[in-house]
Amino acid sequence: METLRGNDAPWTAHSGTVEQQAQQVWFSSENTQSESNFGFLQKNVVATGHSTENDLKHLSQTQSTPSLQPTAFGSSVPNFDHEPPLLEELGVNPRHIYLKTITVINPLKEVDPSLMKDADLSGPLIFVGVLGTFLLLRGKLQYGHLFGLLIFGSFGLNLLLNLMSQVNQIDYIRTLSIVGYSMIPMVGLAGISVAANLRGWFGVFCGISAIAWCTQTSTRFFMASLGMIESKWLISYPVCMYYCIFVLVTVF
Numbered sequence: 001m002e003t004l005r006g007n008d009a010p011w012t013a014h015s016g017t018v019e020q021q022a023q024q025v026w027f028s029s030e031n032t033q034s035e036s037n038f039g040f041l042q043k044n045v046v047a048t049g050h051s052t053e054n055d056l057k058h059l060s061q062t063q064s065t066p067s068l069q070p071t072a073f074g075s076s077v078p079n080f081d082h083e084p085p086l087l088e089e090l091g092v093n094p095r096h097i098y099l100k101t102i103t104v105i106n107p108l109k110e111v112d113p114s115l116m117k118d119a120d121l122s123g124p125l126i127f128v129g130v131l132g133t134f135l136l137l138r139g140k141l142q143y144g145h146l147f148g149l150l151i152f153g154s155f156g157l158n159l160l161l162n163l164m165s166q167v168n169q170i171d172y173i174r175t176l177s178i179v180g181y182s183m184i185p186m187v188g189l190a191g192i193s194v195a196a197n198l199r200g201w202f203g204v205f206c207g208i209s210a211i212a213w214c215t216q217t218s219t220r221f222f223m224a225s226l227g228m229i230e231s232k233w234l235i236s237y238p239v240c241m242y243y244c245i246f247v248l249v250t251v252f
Helices: 001-046 053-063 086-090 094-105 113-117 122-137 144-165 172-181 184-195 200-224 230-251
Strands: 069-070 076-078
Touching: 094 113, 094 122, 094 172, 094 184, 113 172, 113 200, 122 144, 122 172, 122 184, 122 230, 144 172, 144 230, 172 200, 184 200, 184 230, 200 230
Parallel strands: none
Antiparallel strands: 069 076
């Protein structure tokens, strides 16, 4: 029995080494085959000047599929070195969020039309959520009302602005993004309401200031998106009425 055990140990180590070598040969052959297929298809496209849909699909799959590299234990680990960042895959651009926020905070800053093409919703959701949190600190649970006003009010504004515009059209998602980003002064008003009572002359002054600030910022964004430079006051009126509802919810 001891002799058999002594012979089993080298056989087990030898079989493990053979298995690892076989897996390494399999992985290297798979990588070599995929590289050769990619090179053949690429040369075919260059030589013929045209490519079929299957060729393009295979090329994209070959480029986007992460390569598997064997480890010391024989398992495969995907290589994500050339994969784009997670925020980029989700369509979130932190730089655009920062620039839009700065544009709202600084009313004198010129609006960049390229920013209006990015229909980002992460910023509006954060700002409306913070607004609801400030109201919650006052004992008012208004998350449903706030998000309902944001969604359905933006739909009405989008329909009205597209009817008024004769140059460009704006989609609903961009309207929702503009309305949400312009909500930052309203968030400040809700923050003030936590520390001070706004049911007086001070509250009237702060409410009117927040409405004017939100309306002015949102109007500038809509003018840059729709190209309605000469229709500033025509855009401002429905936008002002819209933000008055948020002030009433915030103060009372």
